[in-house]
Amino acid sequence: MDQADWAAVELAAGELRLWLMEGGESVTASCGDDPGQTLRALLLPMLEGGQVMDVVACGWPGVEPVRVPCPPPPPAVPMDLDPRIRLHALPGLVQDRPLDLLARAVPLIGGHLAVVPDFDGVLCLPGQPSAWVQISAGEIVSFRSFLTAEILSALDAAPRAAFDKAAFTEGVAQAMSRPASLAADLSSARAGLALGRTDRAAAGSRMAGLMIGVELAAARPWWLGQNVVIIGDCPLTELYVEALAAQGVIAAKADPEQTRLAGMRAARPRLSL
Amino acid sequence: MDQADWAAVELAAGELRLWLMEGGESVTASCGDDPGQTLRALLLPMLEGGQVMDVVACGWPGVEPVRVPCPPPPPAVPMDLDPRIRLHALPGLVQDRPLDLLARAVPLIGGHLAVVPDFDGVLCLPGQPSAWVQISAGEIVSFRSFLTAEILSALDAAPRAAFDKAAFTEGVAQAMSRPASLAADLSSARAGLALGRTDRAAAGSRMAGLMIGVELAAARPWWLGQNVVIIGDCPLTELYVEALAAQGVIAAKADPEQTRLAGMRAARPRLSL
Secondary structure: OOOOOEEEEEEEOOEEEEEEOOOOEEEEEEOOOOHHHHHHHHHHHHOOOOOOEEEEEEOOOOOOOEEOOEOOOOOOEEEEEEOOEEEEEEOOEEEOOOOEEEOOOHHHHHHHHHHOOOOOEEEEEOOOOEEEEEEEOOEEEEEEEEOHHHHHHHOOOOOOOOOOHHHHHHHHHHHHHOHHHHHHHHHHHHHHHHOOOOOHHHHHHHHHHHHHHHHHHHOHHHHOOOOEEEOOOOOOHHHHHHHHHHOOOOOEEOOHHHHHHHHHHHHOHHHOO | OOOOOEEEEEEEOOEEEEEEOOOOEEEEEEOOOOHHHHHHHHHHHHOOOOOOEEEEEEOOOOOOOEEOOEOOOOOOEEEEEEOOEEEEEEOOEEEOOOOEEEOOOHHHHHHHHHHOOOOOEEEEEOOOOEEEEEEEOOEEEEEEEEOHHHHHHHOOOOOOOOOOHHHHHHHHHHHHHOHHHHHHHHHHHHHHHHOOOOOHHHHHHHHHHHHHHHHHHHOHHHHOOOOEEEOOOOOOHHHHHHHHHHOOOOOEEOOHHHHHHHHHHHHOHHHOO
16 A cells, blocks of 8 residues: 555444545445444554554544634544544534534535635535535635435435426425425325325425425525535435526536545645644 | 124234224234234134124225215225124225325224214324314314324434423424424534533424424414314324413313224214114
């Protein structure tokens, strides 16, 4: 292994994903409650005698989150793990009013700003949770996260193979005009399926439209008249693009993997100083 | 077994619950896709030679639901199962606008009207789903069901042992004044827990308050100025009582098991004519 190599790590929902940087390979491992043990088991066998490896991690436990507004990205914090692993953890972002917390999305923010340093606008980051992040004058001004994807997957309503665009768009419009009726409108959609009046594609697409529509209703200040860039690798990402387009917002899309790794890379030079 | 005995059956979520009536015992069995086979296996060994048993079932597959408005309860429909089991199934209720379907709650409606025949008002039926049923002039006028409990349990947010009344009441008030922010406010509550600013009881109670609050916002025509009776055996039932009380609605409570069996019993005499 080349001395120049380093690694990026993302922790989310009990899984650890490791990228061997420059090489570009990645592996995913279940890590339970002890990501340090998992990371050591993955990395140490790769290291030659005396070699020390830089690792940038996102979502690592025990790192104090940084309060917004703040300049992006917040600097990575050195963590004590192993003499042969120089681990630095990217802190999450915390917001006091309304109270909110962001962890997994932080490298996407840093990565986008590494590519577009003077970006002024909003990042829409579909995922579990989804997040809207306002960036202005070189600062992360505010953000808001939503449990949309988690609720949808719990309802077994996330559309898989088949997507019914008309049903989705109707769901978005319905939720944006009557957001309070969400739990009843979801129940209606399921009733339509049980009664055989709609097929699974239409019911699932409508439920996805309802959930994303109610998110758009609450997130209106984040997209109305804003410069929006969408970065996401979850299956709902295209649906956010569709739903925003139906509101007349043509959002740009950035590649999530490239942006994430750019964020990890941007956090790294400061490690080696 | 006495010739006067009969049985009531409820099917929900792949489980079959059987009550031996008059005796009052009940058993629950997992039934998968074939409730008929499960019911035969439970009942036939109890029957003496030549004995035929009446069974009233709720949630049985293949029964056409009855369209509201309709007089309650809709008559039970004879089903072909076994020469020794005289099975009658209670149909569900269907509503066209807004589209909605009710199955498991039907015996509660019939049972309440068996006990209070001239009831005029609204039944609030917490459960998966919860339902609000408007009854007037001897008719089921309309109803609305909500996936509230299912979403809450998916978020692992249903308060168990500990209940934080202040956090719950705040959640209800917050959701009723800003229902569109639901998915973001749920995310805030979880952030508070992750940041150690609230404990599990407070976070779970707040999330329950948010979900029930947004249901109350959408169900306002069903409880505002109405005579409301709550009938439910799910753990959220007391929370509906609390949330309605915070809106100045003192809802009466009826016993769910007794009401359900009264509903099954009310459907039975018509079988034996």
